Amino acid sequence: MRKSFALTCWLLLSIGSFSWAYGPEGHKIIGGIADQRLANTPTGARVSQLLDGYTLEEVSIIADTIKQWDKPGIEDPKVQKYFSSHPKIAEQLRAFWKANPATEDEHSAMPSHHWFHYTDVPLAGRETYGDGKIGRSQWDIVQMMRYCIEVLEGKIPATNERKITRPIAVILLSHFVGDIHQPLHVGAEYFDDKGNPANPDRVDGALPDGGGNSLRIRLAGGPVRKHEPTLHGFWDTECVLANLPVFPEEMPKEQRQAEMDAAETALINRLAKTEPKDWSSKAPVEKLPEVWADEILPLAREAHRRLHYEKVRPKLEHGRMVAEGEIVEKEGENSIPYSQWAASTVLVEMHKAGWRLADLLTRTLQPNESKAKP
Numbered sequence: 001m002r003k004s005f006a007l008t009c010w011l012l013l014s015i016g017s018f019s020w021a022y023g024p025e026g027h028k029i030i031g032g033i034a035d036q037r038l039a040n041t042p043t044g045a046r047v048s049q050l051l052d053g054y055t056l057e058e059v060s061i062i063a064d065t066i067k068q069w070d071k072p073g074i075e076d077p078k079v080q081k082y083f084s085s086h087p088k089i090a091e092q093l094r095a096f097w098k099a100n101p102a103t104e105d106e107h108s109a110m111p112s113h114h115w116f117h118y119t120d121v122p123l124a125g126r127e128t129y130g131d132g133k134i135g136r137s138q139w140d141i142v143q144m145m146r147y148c149i150e151v152l153e154g155k156i157p158a159t160n161e162r163k164i165t166r167p168i169a170v171i172l173l174s175h176f177v178g179d180i181h182q183p184l185h186v187g188a189e190y191f192d193d194k195g196n197p198a199n200p201d202r203v204d205g206a207l208p209d210g211g212g213n214s215l216r217i218r219l220a221g222g223p224v225r226k227h228e229p230t231l232h233g234f235w236d237t238e239c240v241l242a243n244l245p246v247f248p249e250e251m252p253k254e255q256r257q258a259e260m261d262a263a264e265t266a267l268i269n270r271l272a273k274t275e276p277k278d279w280s281s282k283a284p285v286e287k288l289p290e291v292w293a294d295e296i297l298p299l300a301r302e303a304h305r306r307l308h309y310e311k312v313r314p315k316l317e318h319g320r321m322v323a324e325g326e327i328v329e330k331e332g333e334n335s336i337p338y339s340q341w342a343a344s345t346v347l348v349e350m351h352k353a354g355w356r357l358a359d360l361l362t363r364t365l366q367p368n369e370s371k372a373k374p
Contacts, residue, residue, distance in 0.1 A: 014073030016064055019219050024061045025226045025260075026240040026350055029268055031060030033354025033360070035168060036272035043362045047138045050167045052086045056174045056357065057268075063175035066093060070102040090163050104319030111139040111162075116172070119293065120188035120208050123301045126198035129293045134200045135208065141219065145289035148173050152364040153285075174357060176289075181353040183345075184212040186293050187300025191323040197304075207314055207323040214315060214322040217307070219329050219339055232329060235303070235342060240350070242343035243267065248358035271351045279352040285363045292356070299345060306330055306338050 034056045037046030050176065051059055058133040062083075071270050074094045083090040100113040119142055120135030121127060128144055137143070150156040159166045164172065179185045190206040192198040200206040209215050212231030244263050247256050283291050312325030329338045 008232065023099070023173045023237040025264060027060040027175060027178045029264060030350050030353045030357060031057035031124050031174050032268035033056065033272045035358040036268065037358035038361065043365050046359060046365050047170060049157060050170050050349050052089050054086065054089065058308065059171045060174045060178065062093065062171050066097050069097055074098060081363050088366060089167060092168050095163040096168050099161065106320070116144040117137040117141055117176070118185045118211055120211060120295060121186055122200050123187045123189050123304055123367050128297065129290050141176055141185065142289040142293050145173065145180065146286050149286055149364055150307065152353070173360065177353050177357040177360065180289060180292050181296060181349040182235060183296050184235050184301035185305050186296045189304050191312050207321055210322045214317060214324045215327050220319040235346065239342045242339065243347045271354060276348070276351040276355055287358065288360065303342065
């Protein structure tokens with residue numbers, strides 16, 4: 001199973017690159033923690049049944065994988081090979097992709113599945129998700145997580161227009177729970193026409209940074225690179241890998257992969273056995289996405305507060321105007337280096353996300369199972 005799924009990962013990476021939330025390693029760590037929390041439980045058995053034998057660790061990257069279908073289309077022979085060992089899952093994924101096609105038209109009657117991964121709550125002041133409308137939409141991550149939860153609870157029929165069946169709902173939640181625990185998937189900085197941070201509720205035409213996707217970060221003491229990473233990409237990938245061993249470049253590729261798999265497994269085992277602080281909530285299950293979004297916003301503000309903006313200017317990107325620029329670490333103001341703080345923050349959030357994913361599925365699936373029994 002792991003080998004066939006690794007081939008799928010290689011195929012998607014060979015087609016192109018894009019911005020992941022926590023990268024494939026981060027999502028797999030979160031899914032792996034949830035797998036262990038649900039092992040030998042009725043919920044775990046039901047999840048395995050819905051996923052046709054796939055694990056949460058394996059399906060946690062699917063919501064990003066299918067972004068690679070956008071350009072060739074689902075009729076492409078290479079795309080047809082994706083998840084071919086699980087034809088029922090593959091068929092439902094293609095129906096979901098077709099019902100939510102990628103588009104840059106913000107007014108499209110059919111939403112893009114890309115929109116489901118994030119919300120851009122302004123970081124000015126102490127605004128929460130429910131305090132305003134700018135940066136939010138009916139198709140953002142908070143709303144789509146609620147949608148998936150209600151599909152699992154039976155409140156939304158599996159024949160819905162978004163083609164989110166119960167297996168697809170589990171697949172999406174296994175990914176979105178990770179996304180919503182990444183600060184830059186929830187909060188966004190907005191800038192005025194002079195390149196200064198601004199409150200979009202008070203400044204007309206303030207431009208967002210796309211969750212840090214249009215800002216390039218240069219860290220003090222960091223390596224010299226031809227292209228600096230985006231702030232979003234830094235949090236997605238580098239902050240996750242900072243919690244895993246670094247292997248020599250001369251190490252053979254297969255050995256490197258084996259060592260990385262072992263390191264990820266060891267980290268998953270440790271995090272699954274150790275209960276994270278303040279992870280549980282008594283809020284109704286449908287309210288959890290908003291609760292988690294509000295919880296992560298202070299970290300999104302801190303992630304920006306520790307940085308200094310340079311050369312911020314308007315740019316047309318993917319059909320919309322954003323604020324493009326460079327950012328550097330504020331020197332002498334932080335108790336620990338930005339990279340170290342961000343890596344430790346990511347570890348805490350992945351830990352909570354894994355436990356919360358297991359709990360979320362338990363709370364949404366168990367009531368249905370008990371109703372189904374005589």
